[in-house]
Amino acid sequence: xxxxxxxxxxxxxxxxxxxxxxxxxxxxxxDVTLRVLQGTVHALxxxxxxxxSTLMKIxxxxxxxxxGTIVRKGKTCSWKHPSESIAAGVAMIYQEFSLxxxxxxxxxxxxxxxxxxxxxxTYCKNRMLADTRALAERNGFDVDPNQKVENLPTSxxxxxxxxxxxxxxxxxxxMDEPTSSCGEHEVAVLLEMVKKLSRAGTTIIYIxxxxxxxxxxxxxxxxxxxxxxxxxxPMNGLEIPDIVKHxxxxxxxxxxPKREVEVGSTALSVSELxxxxxxxxxxxxxxxxxxxVAGLVGAGRTELARVLCGLDPSIHGSVELDGKSVKIxxxxxxxxxxxxxxxxxxxxxxxCLDLPAAWNMTLPCxxxxxxxxxxxxxxxxxxxxxxxxxxSLKWSGPGAPASALSGGNQQKLLLGRALIAQxxxxxxxxxxxxIDIAAKVDIYELIGRMAAEGKxxxxxxxxxxxxxxxxxxxxxxxxxxLVADLVTSETTQEAVMQFAAVDNGRT
Amino acid sequence: MNKLVRxxxxxxxxxxVIAILSLWQPDSFLTLDNFLNVLRRSSVYGIIAVGMTFxxxxxxxxxxxxxxxxxxGMCAAGTMIGLGGEEPPAGIIALGTAVGLLTGAVxxxxxxxxxxxxxxxxxxxxxxxxxxxxxxALVMYDGQPIxxxxxxxxxxxxxxxxxxxxxxxxAVIALAGAIxxxxxxxxxxxxxxxxxxxxxxxxxxxxxxxxxxxxxxGLLTGLGAxxxxxxxxxxxxxxGVGAELDVIAAVVIGGASLSGGRxxxxxxxxxxxxxxxxxxxxxxxxxxxxxxxxxxxVVIVFAVALxxxxxxxxGDAV
Numbered sequence: 153x154x155x156x157x158x159x160x161x162x163x164x165x166x167x168x169x170x171x172x173x174x175x176x177x178x179x180x181x182x183d184v185t186l187r188v189l190q191g192t193v194h195a196l197x198x199x200x201x202x203x204x205s206t207l208m209k210i211x212x213x214x215x216x217x218x219x220g221t222i223v224r225k226g227k228t229c230s231w232k233h234p235s236e237s238i239a240a241g242v243a244m245i246y247q248e249f250s251l252x253x254x255x256x257x258x259x260x261x262x263x264x265x266x267x268x269x270x271x272x273x274t275y276c277k278n279r280m281l282a283d284t285r286a287l288a289e290r291n292g293f294d295v296d297p298n299q300k301v302e303n304l305p306t307s308x309x310x311x312x313x314x315x316x317x318x319x320x321x322x323x324x325x326x327m328d329e330p331t332s333s334c335g336e337h338e339v340a341v342l343l344e345m346v347k348k349l350s351r352a353g354t355t356i357i358y359i360x361x362x363x364x365x366x367x368x369x370x371x372x373x374x375x376x377x378x379x380x381x382x383x384x385x386p387m388n389g390l391e392i393p394d395i396v397k398h399x400x401x402x403x404x405x406x407x408x409p410k411r412e413v414e415v416g417s418t419a420l421s422v423s424e425l426x427x428x429x430x431x432x433x434x435x436x437x438x439x440x441x442x443x444x445v446a447g448l449v450g451a452g453r454t455e456l457a458r459v460l461c462g463l464d465p466s467i468h469g470s471v472e473l474d475g476k477s478v479k480i481x482x483x484x485x486x487x488x489x490x491x492x493x494x495x496x497x498x499x500x501x502x503x504c505l506d507l508p509a510a511w512n513m514t515l516p517c518x519x520x521x522x523x524x525x526x527x528x529x530x531x532x533x534x535x536x537x538x539x540x541x542x543x544s545l546k547w548s549g550p551g552a553p554a555s556a557l558s559g560g561n562q563q564k565l566l567l568g569r570a571l572i573a574q575x576x577x578x579x580x581x582x583x584x585x586x587i588d589i590a591a592k593v594d595i596y597e598l599i600g601r602m603a604a605e606g607k608x609x610x611x612x613x614x615x616x617x618x619x620x621x622x623x624x625x626x627x628x629x630x631x632x633x634l635v636a637d638l639v640t641s642e643t644t645q646e647a648v649m650q651f652a653a654v655d656n657g658r659t
Numbered sequence: 660m661n662k663l664v665r666x667x668x669x670x671x672x673x674x675x676v677i678a679i680l681s682l683w684q685p686d687s688f689l690t691l692d693n694f695l696n697v698l699r700r701s702s703v704y705g706i707i708a709v710g711m712t713f714x715x716x717x718x719x720x721x722x723x724x725x726x727x728x729x730x731x732g733m734c735a736a737g738t739m740i741g742l743g744g745e746e747p748p749a750g751i752i753a754l755g756t757a758v759g760l761l762t763g764a765v766x767x768x769x770x771x772x773x774x775x776x777x778x779x780x781x782x783x784x785x786x787x788x789x790x791x792x793x794x795x796a797l798v799m800y801d802g803q804p805i806x807x808x809x810x811x812x813x814x815x816x817x818x819x820x821x822x823x824x825x826x827x828x829x830a831v832i833a834l835a836g837a838i839x840x841x842x843x844x845x846x847x848x849x850x851x852x853x854x855x856x857x858x859x860x861x862x863x864x865x866x867x868x869x870x871x872x873x874x875x876x877g878l879l880t881g882l883g884a885x886x887x888x889x890x891x892x893x894x895x896x897x898x899g900v901g902a903e904l905d906v907i908a909a910v911v912i913g914g915a916s917l918s919g920g921r922x923x924x925x926x927x928x929x930x931x932x933x934x935x936x937x938x939x940x941x942x943x944x945x946x947x948x949x950x951x952x953x954x955x956x957v958v959i960v961f962a963v964a965l966x967x968x969x970x971x972x973x974g975d976a977v
Contacts, residue, residue, distance in 0.1 A: 463860065484862040493860065501860050504853030506920050515850055516861040518843045525843050569861070 164223070165190040165324055165355040166211075166242075171220035173206055180206040181217075184381045186374050188324070193346060193356045195366040195387070198376035199399055199588040204359055207376070208326055211357075212244050213237035242324045243317030247332055247586070249309050251301045251316075258284040258297035261315045287315055292348040305449075307338040311345055318354070325349065326357045331365060332586040335449030335614045337653065343369050361588065363392045364617070375399055400589060408596055408621030413440045415624070418475065419608035420577060422460070425469035429455025431632045433469070437577070437608050442599060444619035444640070445612040447629035447652045453612045454496060456629065457579045460610075461493035462486040473577070487516050492575035494566045496582040496612070502566050503554045510536035510550030512565045517573040539568040544594050560591025567598060578602065580611045584618060596622050616645045628652050668965065669913055669929045676933060680940040687943050695822065701935035702828035703728075703890075704902060705928065707883040708909040709835045710876035712927045715910050716839075717872050718852035718919025719774065719781035724880045725902035726792035727766040729895065731884035733796045735759030736805040736894035746809055755810075756885055763881020764874050766792060771873030775866040789903070796896040804895045807888065814889030824886045831879065836924040848872060852919025908955070909934055912962045933958070 168186040172179070181203045188194045198204050209215045211222070213231030222229045224240055231237045251260050258280045259266075266275035267283065284297035293311050301312060310330055317325055327346070331339045339362075346369055350356055360366055366373065373390065375383040375398040383398040416439030425433045430452045437443050445453045458464040460471065462480040471478055473489055480486045486493065495502045503512050513536050514521060521535065522528035536550040543564040547557055554562060563583060570578050580599070584592045599609055599622060613619050619626055620640060628636040628651040636651040681689045707724050714721050738758045743751035766788065773784040816823040839845035847868045850858040859865050888894045913930035915922025937958060941951045 482862075482864075483860055484864055487862040495860055500854075501856045504850050504857050504920065507849055507853050511846065511849070515846070515858070515863070518846055522843075527841050527843060527846060529841070 163190055164188060165225075166357075167223040168207070168211065169221050169223065171207065171210060171217045171222075173210060173215060173217050179379055181210075181379045184220075184376065184379070186381065186384070188355055188357060189372065190355055191350055191353050192371040193350050193358050193369050195358045195360065195370035195373040196376070197360065197363070197366060197373065197395060197399060199590055202376040202399070203379040204376055205328075206379075208244065208328070208357070208359070211237065211242060211326065213242075238320065238322070241322050242326070243320065243322035244326045245310070245313045245317065245328065245330065247329045249313060251309060251312060253300070253302040255301060256297065257295055257299050257301060257304075257312050257315075260301055260312055261287070261297070261319050263316070265320065283319070284315065287318055291315075291318065291352045291354075293345065305338060306334050307341040307345075310342055314345065314349065323353070324355045324357065326359070328359045329361065329586060330358075331360065331362060335447075335451075336616075336649065337448045339365065361586065362615070363395055366395070367392060396589060408618075413604050416440045416606060419473070420460075420610075421472040421475075423470055423472075425456075425459065425471065426467045427455060427459035427464045428467070429464070429632055430459060430629075433634050435627055435634060435637055437610060439576075439606045439608050440603050441625070442603050442609045442611060442623045444623035444626040445610065445629060446614075446616065446619055446626055446648050449614070451629040451652065452632035453629050454581055455632070457493055457581050457610070457612060460486075461491055461579055463493065487573060487575075490574070490576035491579065492516070492570040492573060492577070493579045494563075494570065494581060494583055496585065498559070498562050498566065503562060505555040506553050508551045509547050509554050509557060509565055512554045513539060513568040514572060516569050520573070535572055536568075539571050540564075542571060543568055543598065558588070558591075560587035560594075563587055563591065563595065567595065570602075576607055578607060578609045578611075580609065582613055583611065584613070584615070592618075616648060619648075620645060669926055669933065669962065672962065673929050673933045673936070676936050676940065680936065680943070684940070684943045688940065693939070693943075695825070697932075697935050697939045698828070699822045699824050700939075701931050702822075702824040703883045703887045704905050704909065704934075705828050705931040706831050706886070707876075707880050707902065708906045708927050708931050709831055709924060710879035711906050711910050712835070712913075712915060712922050712924055713839065713848055713872045714781070714876050715907070715915045715917060716852045716919060716922040717848045717869060718855065719869070719872070720785065720907065720917070721770060721873065721876055722782065722785040722903045723766065723770060723789040723792055724876070724906055725899035726789045726796065727763055727877060727880045728884045728887060728899035728902055729796040729897065730766065730792040731759045731762040731881040732888040732894035732898055733799050733805065733896055734762040735885060736807045736810075736888060737799060739807050739810065740805055747807075752810060755807075759885050759888070760878060760881040763877040763879070763884065765877070766880065767874035767877025768870065770877070771870035774873070775869050793896075799896065802896055804893045806893045808892050810889050810892055812889065813886045814892070824890070827882065827886065831882070832924060832928060835875075835879075839924055844868065844871065849920055852921075854920075905934060905955075908959045912959065914966060933962075 913926025
């Protein structure tokens with residue numbers, strides 16, 4: 153290919169050439185070529201459904217390509233099974249970790265390939281610890297191999313996954329959205345890790361929706377769109393808008409819909425609220441207002457949402473909704489007050505994945521759809537279809553299981569609940585985590601539209617550009633306390649980070 | 660397509676079993692009497708299995724149904740004989756029946772409370788109550804059965820020519836099916852079984868719903884107990900030993916998932932009938948009761964394995 157004119161073929165750690173793959177009538181990949189230079193960080197980006205995961209599943213030996221070849225170290229490979237790909241030194245690190253929480257770091261790293269002890273059936277613990285330490289040091293990581301995995305932060309779990317792969321002699325790591333469940337601080341740790349790895353000679357294929365990160369660490373980039381590689385080449389000089397343009401095939405100069413809304417009377421007034429995870433929180437939220445909550449992971453943002461929505465008990469303080477004092481002690485009561493919490497963890501606390509999509513949408517508001525206890529199935533389907541249209545939700549029908557939908561569409565199911573329930577106060581926790589750009593834009597538009605209709609929105613996000621794009625005010629939390637209440641147009645991302653991360657001599 | 664095949668699978672197996680037996684033993688099997696007999700016999704476990712369907716869909720399990728069956732019978736019969744003597748009047752019989760049903764419901768309250776308030780796993784909680792109820796049933800009259808010779812209506816009576824037990828079975832099926840498909844309670848049952856955390860977040864009153872589910876299960880067990888007692892005109896403290904296995908098997912053969920969120924009343928009925936017809940067929944062709952266990956065991960494993968297999972296939976396609 154002309155893109156790397158002076159590069160010898162042997163310098164590629166991996167060449168996937170002319171890969172095509174169809175599932176039934178659907179062409180998932182068409183003539184995709186991905187060439188990854190030895191020791192680089194190669195970003196693979198594209199919207200959901202662009203073919204990233206299919207391509208990576210082919211690389212992992214899960215799927216076999218219809219046409220095309222994979223060349224590893226000058227040898228053509230055809231993998232029939234994931235074990236063959238692993239044996240060839242390719243390791244996948246997925247969003248969901250595959251670690252055993254009760255075992256130590258060292259035990260996880262060597263799980264299944266433990267160094268044999270002198271007695272039959274035993275293993276040598278000391279060697280395992282020493283090997284782990286050596287492996288970590290060689291790559292510049294600082295971990296205690298004796299620590300249990302259970303309580304480790306996400307970023308350290310990533311490191312353990314990486315060590316696990318390296319212990320199996322992997323020299324190509326595929327990292328799928330490694331930062332999707334991390335806060336700003338942990339992202340920095342992870343990016344540093346990726347840099348160290350590539351410096352130590354490991355080749356990394358980095359899949360992420362967070363283009364800010366991609367720009368920071370990738371040496372090369374390949375953009376997939378609709379199953380084709382639409383752009384591939386070195387990163388230098390490429391800016392985020394350029395990448396977005398490749399991804400969506402059109403200019404997206406306006407990520408964030410602009411809107412002018414008259415802010416109304418006080419919707420929510422919180423004073424001196426404390427719970428298990430938050431301390432002495434006071435703020436106001438008005439009808440028609442969008443207020444962001446920024447902070448590092450563990451700053452108490454989700455805990456604030458939980459106590460407001462009746463998921464955690466409050467210990468102290470009061471909450472006024474529309475001027476009336478309320479005690480929201482259960483999620484059911486929150487819903488009846490018109491308060492809708494949309495969780496940060498769709499899979500664990502949001503959706504009933506194996507139930508129909510429509511059921512997921514209507515679950516909190518069944519009583520309003522029929523008689524109180526008797527369901528009106530026809531009306532339910534009607535409303536679900538209608539809401540799906542409003543949200544430009546893509547599904548094969550209301551009866552499709554929620555698990556069959558993409559992340560963005562699953563998120564829309566949860567947001568659809570708030571539409572159907574006609575909630576007045578929306579508490580959104582990381583509503584755009586791990587979803588593609590088109591869906592993000594849909595969600596920003598929806599939030600803006602709701603504010604314009606006079607609803608109040610509290611939005612927790614770890615993506616500062618997002619908060620700055622859509623909010624009127626930003627609350628900053630640190631260690632369970634509210635440390636700043638800022639007007640978005642009068643502050644900067646740096647100032648917010650400063651508040652979120654730095655102790656100004658206070659405890 | 661695949662989903663349709665999967666859902667029709669238990670039904671297909673049932674048809675297949677009936678077809679084979681009809682060809683094999685046309686004279687003894689393919690008669691109205693035999694069919695009515697099988698249906699009447701399946702009514703007790705069938706009714707209990709309907710309750711178990713709710714419990715399993717909610718992600719739980721109830722191992723105590725066999726013991727509760729015995730205990731409900733003993734309490735009902737004890738009331739009848741204790742208050743009315745050898746030939747209790749109709750009022751006392753009705754009261755005894757109510758006590759039997761109530762015992763079942765109270766059993767459900769106990770299980771439901773242990774599971775929701777003490778946060779015991781359903782398996783452990785009902786393993787405990789299974790032993791507890793059996794013990795009480797045995798201790799009550801020193802392990803002796805109670806004869807209630809005049810309690811015949813549920814077991815032998817007919818309504819418009821149809822056995823009363825069968826009428827009750829059909830009514831329970833219709834009612835429970837409607838509850839599961841067309842009420843908020845039914846929908847919440849599915850939601851809790853599919854993802855209890857998500858259900859809680861969505862405002863489902865999880866504890867209340869679960870207790871309701873176990874009460875329904877207990878009530879239906881009580882009803883099954885009354886029919887069983889009437890059929891033998893006696894209450895046996897050892898009645899229903901191992902019933903939980905047949906009942907759970909029927910629900911699972913019917914396509915319900917032990918991890919919750921999946922199952923239907925129709926599936927459970929098909930599962931119940933499949934087991935009943937197999938038993939009946941085995942008897943007709945001369946396989947001993949002991950050897951029947953082998954046949955049933957093989958069918959259960961085969962049915963569930965096939966279900967898992969088709970499910971995995973379907974999962975691949977997504």
